[in-house]
Amino acid sequence: MDDIKIDSETAKIDACIQHGREILATQLALIKDKGYDFAPEFKEMTIHLYLLGVMWRFAESLNASEDAREMAFSAMRSILIYDGVHKKNAQKRIEFLRKMSQIPDGSSALAVAIGYESVLGDHSLAEVFDHYTDEVQVSGSFWRLYDRGKKTMLYGGLFVAFLVIWFITLFLPGNSAIAILAAGLISAMLFIIPTFLIGLLIYRIKIKKSKHSDLPSS
Numbered sequence: 327m328d329d330i331k332i333d334s335e336t337a338k339i340d341a342c343i344q345h346g347r348e349i350l351a352t353q354l355a356l357i358k359d360k361g362y363d364f365a366p367e368f369k370e371m372t373i374h375l376y377l378l379g380v381m382w383r384f385a386e387s388l389n390a391s392e393d394a395r396e397m398a399f400s401a402m403r404s405i406l407i408y409d410g411v412h413k414k415n416a417q418k419r420i421e422f423l424r425k426m427s428q429i430p431d432g433s434s435a436l437a438v439a440i441g442y443e444s445v446l447g448d449h450s451l452a453e454v455f456d457h458y459t460d461e462v463q464v465s466g467s468f469w470r471l472y473d474r475g476k477k478t479m480l481y482g483g484l485f486v487a488f489l490v491i492w493f494i495t496l497f498l499p500g501n502s503a504i505a506i507l508a509a510g511l512i513s514a515m516l517f518i519i520p521t522f523l524i525g526l527l528i529y530r531i532k533i534k535k536s537k538h539s540d541l542p543s544s
Contacts, residue, residue: 379441
């Protein structure tokens with residue numbers, strides 16, 4: 327009897343997955359030519375939250391013994407594993423999505439709510455992304471700036487440290503290995519910290535410009 331129940335629940339999860347994939351494939355085709363430019367992590371998270379909403383609504387129609395919302399998370403976990411994510415990482419992702427699926431007052435996040443109300447062929451996923459097109463923090467351009475900044479700090483710091491170590495070793499012999507390494511580390515930090523502060527300044531300027539552009543003109 328228990329085996330039959332487990333098979334039934336598995337079949338319902340598979341049905342959720344199939345329904346979710348069908349809806350998502352249609353939605354992704356509809357936004358393909360819209361030219362959205364979001365940070366990859368944000369775009370993926372938003373799609374996952376939207377898909378959770380879609381499968382949650384569908385799970386409610388299956389009369390499953392498991393809570394419909396929880397069944398949607400189970401289906402989402404299975405999708406991640408099917409797509410090649412390691413089970414441990416898939417579980418961590420589900421925990422992250424669980425946190426992001428609700429706002430502080432306990433109601434569903436925007437992507438989940440719109441996914442829940444979606445129907446085949448509507449433009450609901452575009453509706454979700456349209457809410458964030460003016461948000462600098464999640465834009466693709468800002469993400470690329472952030473990514474370049476990380477690489478600049480990492481490789482630039484390593485290069486400066488190597489250059490200082492090479493210079494001291496070649497032109498100032500007699501220093502201990504610890505002193506040479508310390509000089510390299512300090513020089514790297516002297517490069518990384520100003521670079522970080524400049525990046526932070528650029529970030530604040532962009533955020534201020536974004537906020538000012540959102541203010542209604544008098």
